[in-house]
Amino acid sequence: MEILRYVFLVFHLFGFAAILGGIFYQLRGKDPVTGGYMVTSTVVQLVTGAGLIWTRISLDLPVPHTKMGVKLALDALVALTALVGMRNKQPWAFYAVGSFTAAAAVVAVAWT
16 A cells, blocks of 8 residues: 555656646747646646545545645646636636646645
């Protein structure tokens, strides 16, 4: 079960890296746009995040429920914003996805 937790963690980090890496790459261009990779990466974030919580509960490790609730809300907000941005091609959605993803990373790392 511990190996499964690490697999979820690695894929959770891959999803995060895909979102922010794509954002930083697109910032070099003139018209950044929310793409399908962002939606896919947010789904990866949501699924692996739920898997991480499930494995922590299964291993009787402490789960900070408030932090996980805030993190889930931010990840859902990123997914919703990415979907809206992909359909409407609005530049504000691109920057919102980046901001919400950065906020989720700050919550994950700084909230103890």
